[in-house]
Amino acid sequence: MIRRFGETPQAGRTYTRRVGVYALLPRGRSLLLTCQTEPGPDLQLPGGGIDPGESPITALHREVFEETGWLIASPRRIGAFRRFTYMPEYDLWAEKLCHIYRARPIQRMGPPSEPFHEAIWMDTADAVQLLGNDGDRHFAGLHEQRL
Template identity: 35%
Template structure:
């Protein structure tokens, strides 16, 4: 289904700790409820993607990140509209709090090589492929 509306710009954080990557479970009552995703959210008007990432991660997880690398943007079309996803490889700042699920039902750390799973949000598939290319 093609949408006449422009895609919504969205950011996501691939938060790495050694060989582990943080995933967040979408809560009941939201689109894609029960699916796992890289945490993030919409870019507000006047924000750059990296500004949006820092704001969204503080809102959703209550932690601070260092951006290590920006990944390639990926377009994904859902039944309700399109998103343009800007992924960022990140790590927690040394002085940051541990991530806490303020807007998700659960958080898990997963081995980088185990990211491809059937219960991942479909828009995150290109991000998983990008992460697989990273050392």
């Protein structure tokens, strides 16, 4: 069973399952994160949905690049969680199934190409406190324990 974080699903509400991939991107004691500035600032692990016909690893590379401008190497799946949330950019109530990978950020190619995203390096201990959802904070905390 996959652990759930966040709000309990609301009875009678229909949720659309959205499968996504997200990355812990450590360098020393810091993590590379993305801040989504619209609809309101939200600090996140870089990542997002897997497009139809796309493999999880291809989606991870694409999403990290779009949201941070960085290329990554050696992704390794470390776990998964699910959460139920409203996604205003899609006007959708979603059951997000989030697969978490650890990868190495290897080269910054430029700014994020995804609108309203900023790449941010942050100390892991701070990220554990400031990431915008419980699942992201949980996996950042597991990484912090390894430091």
